[in-house]
Amino acid sequence: MGLEVTTSLLLLSFLGAAVMGAVAHKTNFCTMGSVSDWVNMGNTARFGAWCFSIAVAILGVLLLEQLYSLPLESTIPPYRTANFAWLRYLLGGVMFGVGMTLAGGCGSKTLINIGGGSLRSLFVFFVAAVMAYLMTKTSFYEIVFYGWINPTSIDLAQWDIQSQSLTDISAALLGISPSSVLHWTTGLILFSLFLFMALRSKHFRKNKQLIWGGGTIGLVIVFGWYISGGPGGLEVIETVEWLDERPLGVGVQSYTFINPLGETLAYLAEPTNTLLITYGVVAVVGVIVGSFIYAIITGTFRITKFSSKQDILKHFIGGLLMGTGGVLAMGCTIGQGITGISTLAVGSLIAFVSIISGSALTIKISYYKMAYDDEATFVAALLSTLVDFKMLPESMRKLEEP
């Protein structure tokens, strides 16, 4: 009975994800690739596409809130929660950024690559899925992280701040009440910021494919919010409340790809339990299928394998960090980077910056070690990278920039 109630919603989630998978594959939209292009080559086309997708998603969600009163105060995950777990977003983001670079792509890119025939990415999928499962379905998070991370979280409610949205935090700083006008103002400021970051890139402006690719992905995120939190989605949520056996994961949400890996693993372990088929699980399948269909139509489907034992280890560590960091940060490059930021949640912005930082550091350090034929120590490469990023003075450089 549970699956019947949610069937339409799940189908729509699948379709949206399939579009995302196909479009991202075609346009080479890749958040990790965007950091790599920027750091290695000074090319910001793909970063511009990521920023453009965020801008589109922000504007779309503002409109959905206005037209349908989209209830973003309780979402899956709770992006706007008043429990401001800044250290989770920061540490989780950095871990995820490092992990996605080692693994050759973020959560969604891993799924896109699986659709394209990558056995490496299939391996990363399972490693990340196991970690996501451990973090969300067992006491792993409580044992390893909760004791020391939870005390650092800030309860905004103690200052009568109802959420970590830019609106509520701005209202508190300005000493005024949150209002629709303030909400639109903060939303449009953030929209303008990301649009500016996209359009200031001449590489992005010249690349029609990435413009429509980024725009489409932003619209898919908006679609994701609409189907779960618009009139139809709210009806599903209400109906599920009355069921004796409720399907998991029903709530207001849009696309994110790390927690759903754990959910997918949970479903694969009990395939006859249809209550485990969540919005996230069908999204995971949708991205793979969309990418696969594109790869078959264009003749680009290729089985790719590991190149060495070291390559296996690198991808294993990458998957480990992605699965752990992605849950810790409450989302990935899509989940926090587009979906979360579209809710104007400050934590999502922290996660976004942290993911980019972790990835950029990893790329630079890897390049130093490669350029110096591994004679450079990790510490020397790290210090020199931080000097390159102007985070340390030149006097602390250990290696000349290759």
Added chain:
Amino acid sequence: MPDFQHELDSRNESCPMPVMKTKKMLKGMAAGEVMHVIASDPASVQDITILLESLNDELLETSETDGEYHFYIKKR
């Protein structure tokens, strides 16, 4: 197929390794020398094109055979 003095086999390596290794090899080459890159990641086509634009080096020829991408790059 152009003559080449350097070769990089980046098959079965995932992004961003092919482009990073290509960049490293190009930096060590003299002007006029040619390198041959073999990659299996379809994304490498776009990645290497972007790299060469940023370095102002020349892509002499590119081809694909049975899932292997071949690039012949001349250092300027």
